[in-house]
Amino acid sequence: MTHVDxxxxxxxxxxxxxxxxxxxxxxxxxxxxxxxxxxxxFIVYPLVKLGIDSxxxxxxxxxxxxxxxxxxxxxxxxxxxxxMSAVVTVLCLLLGGSLAWSLSKPGNKILKTLLxxxxxxxxxxxxVVKTYAWxxxxxxxxxxxxxxxxxxxxxxxxxxxxxxxxxVLGMTxxxxxxxxxxxxxxxxxxxxxxxxxxxxxxxxxxGAMYRVWLPLVRPGLVAGGAIVFAISIGxxxxxxxxxxxxTPFMATVIGDDIFAYFNYPRAAASSVILLVxxxxxxxxxxxxxxxxxxxxxxxx
Amino acid sequence: MKPFFxxxxxxxxxxxxxxxxxxxxxVTACGGGSGTSGAEGETxxxxxxxxxxxxxxxxxxxxxAPFVEETGYDVQIVDAPGKFLASLESQKQADNIEWDILDxxxxxxxxxxxxxxxxxxxxxxxxxxxxxELPESAVTEFGITWSALGYIIACRTEAVExxxxxxxxxxxxxxxxxxxxxxxxxxxxNLSLAEIANGVAVEDLATHEIDLDxxxxxxxxxxxxxATFWSSGDQNMQVFETGEADMGISYSGRAYQVDKQGxxxxxxxxxxxxxxGFYNVVKGSSNSxxxxxxxxxxxxxxxxxxxxxxxxxxxxxxxxxxxxxxAEVAETLADFPANRELLGLMNYDWYVENYEEVNTRWQExxxx
Numbered sequence: 001m002t003h004v005d006x007x008x009x010x011x012x013x014x015x016x017x018x019x020x021x022x023x024x025x026x027x028x029x030x031x032x033x034x035x036x037x038x039x040x041x042f043i044v045y046p047l048v049k050l051g052i053d054s055x056x057x058x059x060x061x062x063x064x065x066x067x068x069x070x071x072x073x074x075x076x077x078x079x080x081x082x083x084m085s086a087v088v089t090v091l092c093l094l095l096g097g098s099l100a101w102s103l104s105k106p107g108n109k110i111l112k113t114l115l116x117x118x119x120x121x122x123x124x125x126x127x128v129v130k131t132y133a134w135x136x137x138x139x140x141x142x143x144x145x146x147x148x149x150x151x152x153x154x155x156x157x158x159x160x161x162x163x164x165x166x167x168v169l170g171m172t173x174x175x176x177x178x179x180x181x182x183x184x185x186x187x188x189x190x191x192x193x194x195x196x197x198x199x200x201x202x203x204x205x206x207g208a209m210y211r212v213w214l215p216l217v218r219p220g221l222v223a224g225g226a227i228v229f230a231i232s233i234g235x236x237x238x239x240x241x242x243x244x245x246x247t248p249f250m251a252t253v254i255g256d257d258i259f260a261y262f263n264y265p266r267a268a269a270s271s272v273i274l275l276v277x278x279x280x281x282x283x284x285x286x287x288x289x290x291x292x293x294x295x296x297x298x299x300x
Numbered sequence: 301m302k303p304f305f306x307x308x309x310x311x312x313x314x315x316x317x318x319x320x321x322x323x324x325x326x327v328t329a330c331g332g333g334s335g336t337s338g339a340e341g342e343t344x345x346x347x348x349x350x351x352x353x354x355x356x357x358x359x360x361x362x363x364x365a366p367f368v369e370e371t372g373y374d375v376q377i378v379d380a381p382g383k384f385l386a387s388l389e390s391q392k393q394a395d396n397i398e399w400d401i402l403d404x405x406x407x408x409x410x411x412x413x414x415x416x417x418x419x420x421x422x423x424x425x426x427x428x429x430x431x432x433e434l435p436e437s438a439v440t441e442f443g444i445t446w447s448a449l450g451y452i453i454a455c456r457t458e459a460v461e462x463x464x465x466x467x468x469x470x471x472x473x474x475x476x477x478x479x480x481x482x483x484x485x486x487x488x489x490n491l492s493l494a495e496i497a498n499g500v501a502v503e504d505l506a507t508h509e510i511d512l513d514x515x516x517x518x519x520x521x522x523x524x525x526x527a528t529f530w531s532s533g534d535q536n537m538q539v540f541e542t543g544e545a546d547m548g549i550s551y552s553g554r555a556y557q558v559d560k561q562g563x564x565x566x567x568x569x570x571x572x573x574x575x576x577g578f579y580n581v582v583k584g585s586s587n588s589x590x591x592x593x594x595x596x597x598x599x600x601x602x603x604x605x606x607x608x609x610x611x612x613x614x615x616x617x618x619x620x621x622x623x624x625x626x627a628e629v630a631e632t633l634a635d636f637p638a639n640r641e642l643l644g645l646m647n648y649d650w651y652v653e654n655y656e657e658v659n660t661r662w663q664e665x666x667x668x
Contacts (some may be wrong), residue, residue: 073663139542161544162528241535244528245484248667259386260485261659262412 047275054272057265064269074270077248082277084168084249085232091172092228093221096179097187100220103180104187123177131241134170135161138242162244170238175228182227186220219289226285230278250274344590345374349387350403352379354612359403362608367597373590377403385409388418388582397584400591404447404577404614408488411648412655414442419580426592430599438576438617444599445576447614450634450643451489452572454555455547456540457564464547467571471497471518473525480522481539481548484529487662489573492646493549494518496571505573505644512657516665529666540565552639553613556632574634574643577614609633 023031058064068074103115122130137143138160145157160166190213198208239249250270257267348364350356356377364375380387384402391397405413413419419442422430430439438445453470455463460478464470471494473480483489492505494515500508527544530536536554539545540563552567559565579598581591598605605616606624615633622630630636634643651658 071660071663072668073660073666076667135538135542139544141543157543159527159544161542240531244535245531246526246529246666253663253667256485256663259382262385262389264389 050268050275051272053265054268057268058263064265065273067266068269068273073248074250074253077250077253078273080164080248081233081250081274084164084171085229085235087168088171088175088232089225089229091168092175092179093183093225095172096176096224096228097183097221099176100180100183100187103184104190105192119177119180122173127174127237128241130174131170131238134166134173134242138166138169161242162247164243164247166242167239167247167249170242171232171235174235174238175232178231179224179228182224183217183220186217186223190216219292222285222289226281230281233274233278343372343374344587345376346400346587346590346594347398348375348377348401348403348594349380349384349399350377351381355404358608358611362604362611363598363601366601366604367594370597371590371593373594375594385413385418388413392418392584397582397586399582400585400587401594402578402580402582405443405580406577407575407646408486408648408651410440410442410578410580411652413580415652418583419443420583420585420588422581422595423592426596430596433600433602434617435619440578443578443580444595445617446579446598447609447612448574448576448617448634449614450552450569450572450639451483451493451549451575452552452555453547453568454540454550454558455566455568456543456545457566459543459546463566463568465568465570467493468497470547470549471522473522476547478525478546479527479544480525481527481536481545481550482529483536483549484531484666487658488646488648488651489549489575490519490662491515491658492573492644493571496644502571502642502644506647508647509650510647510654510658512654512661516661519665523665552632552634556613569639569642572643574640574645576617 022028054064055061058067099115099119103112103119135142139145140157140159140161142161144160145154148154149157194212194216195208198212199205203211234251235249236251236255239247239252240255243249243252245252251274254267254270254274257263257270348359350359356379360377364377367373368375378399384405388399391399402410402413402419405419410419414421421441422439422443427439430444434444453464453467455478457463460476462476464472464476469476470480491510491512495508495510495518496502496505497518498511498514528539530539530548533551533554536551537558539548540550540555540558541561552569552572555565555567559567579595581588581595585591599617602616602618602620603624605618605621608614609616609621610625610629613629613632615635617635622633622636625633631638634640
């Protein structure tokens with residue numbers, strides 16, 4: 001303090017005008033540099049290298065890509081990965097949409113706190129713990145089968161674990177918080193009076209939802225769906241633990257190529273294919289609903 | 301078609317940079333892993349790659365600790381379960397070999413690693429000395445067998461009316477109904493056992509060239525009974541514990557563990573497979589002399605082997621080790637004579653030659 005007071009002329013050479021959050025160029029560059037360097041080194045470089053490896057590894061050129069598509073096992077895995085992820089996306093939109101809508105409406109504080117906790121709890125649990133919990137529920141001697149057998153609905157346990165359905169359930173549970181958080185901002189931003197206006201103007205309830213609500217919350221739904229789908233196609237632990245080795249899933253196939261068959265070039269090609277699909281989905285979303293809707297979900 | 305491993309696979313950037321980063325950390329944190337060679341006046345240091353607990357602590361307590369006491373060397377254990385070959389490849393690519401010794405490399409991996417020049421050939425003098433203590437079958441060009449286990453047929457006695465008493469019966473789902481399981485990550489185990497069911501004699505298996513069409517047809521015939529394929533030791537136990545599988549091809553140690561946990565298991569060694577792991581020395585290790593010294597120490601200390609084997613339930617190669625193991629543990633081990641004589645050996649040489657076709661067809665069988 002005294003230091004500043006004794007050199008009042010210093011204040012004058014400082015920036016003029018009101019205080020601004022924007023930094024001058026040079027300090028700004030210095031402050032951002034570490035982040036940029038880390039991103040370049042650990043995100044951009046490996047991804048570029050992965051892309052290069054997929055074309056130069058093995059016999060080079062497109063040979064690794066044709067190896068991927070020639071393998072019936074990998075083709076099958078790619079199709080079922082996309083299918084299962086699509087089902088997960090639809091389920092997450094339905095369940096997450098209703099949750100986000102309920103959370104955005106005014107209501108009982110305690111109830112809403114409980115609902116938020118329920119939505120966020122799986123977010124804070126490790127994926128292995130979450131997945132094992134499902135294994136315990138779905139096993140032949142698990143909770144669900146024991147319950148149905150006790151009440152006499154079935155005589156023999158149903159096969160639930162190690163099926164594609166188990167994978168879809170586990171993934172939906174994991175992705176639900178992402179869906180809710182992605183859709184919440186648009187749901188909260190929706191003016192509920194609009195529904196009243198619609199009904200005053202003679203619209204039925206379903207008509208109001210379909211013609212007024214849906215167009216306005218659509219960006220949130222699309223963004224939420226895109227995020228869920230893009231993350232889903234990369235799942236690894238859930239398909240292994242709930243689907244078993246025979247349930248085809250891309251990440252499992254890539255893991256096998258790296259750790260069991262030592263076929264890095266083909267693993268690189270498979271990874272690039274997944275990456276391109278995820279990027280295409282995200283870019284298409286960006287084009288249709290704009291960067292704001294997508295960020296609304298990612299920022300939370 | 302050229303088998304894949306004949307080419308030198310390129311490692312991805314992540315692996316290489318991770319290896320470099322890990323190497324930097326090791327050097328700064330410990331003042332040199334295998335980087336510091338056993339120069340005059342310096343303590344030689346060894347890095348052993350192992351499988352994580354309980355494996356690592358048993359190796360530390362029963363093998364490394366007494367060895368360190370005797371030699372004064374500095375020995376560290378790092379955990380890299382199931383990633384030996386992938387990590388070695390990236391260390392080689394980064395030109396930075398961090399490891400000296402591999403603890404219990406799985407059978408097929410060891411043969412492939414040797415074929416790819418990732419592990420060292422055993423020096424003749426070491427080999428001569430080790431052969432004075434171990435049977436010839438326990439010593440290969442590139443190491444000693446270690447932590448052997450059996451691939452056997454395990455069956456929950458409470459789940460089915462009758463359990464298969466040998467491999468051939470396991471493949472007969474008409475007379476032995478029940479849901480089944482098997483290992484996902486080793487095509488050779490599945491194919492070799494299928495060939496036994498097709499009438500190949502157990503003692504001929506080591507040199508038998510698998511008839512892939514016939515073997516896959518046999519596997520296909522029980523695929524609808526397969527509840528799931530397991531891909532880790534945990535899952536191996538889990539499929540029995542949760543009731544998903546009534547019977548299956550299983551690691552011997554894991555099957556006994558399930559039994560010990562209160563689920564009665566019928567475990568038959570008849571027509572099973574002997575699956576040795578290996579102690580190897582990494583090619584490019586700067587302390588290879590000391591590394592072989594460690595391997596030789598392990599090979600020639602039956603009492604330490606016994607303590608290690610008893611702690612983990614894995615078998616050890618020294619015949620005299622069984623003098624120090626309790627009777628009930630001994631009969632659960634793959635090297636126990638009554639078990640060992642029932643087991644066949646996989647034809648690794650054939651596998652190395654037909655690696656690509658076997659793995660492609662296996663993946664297609666599993667997920668096609």
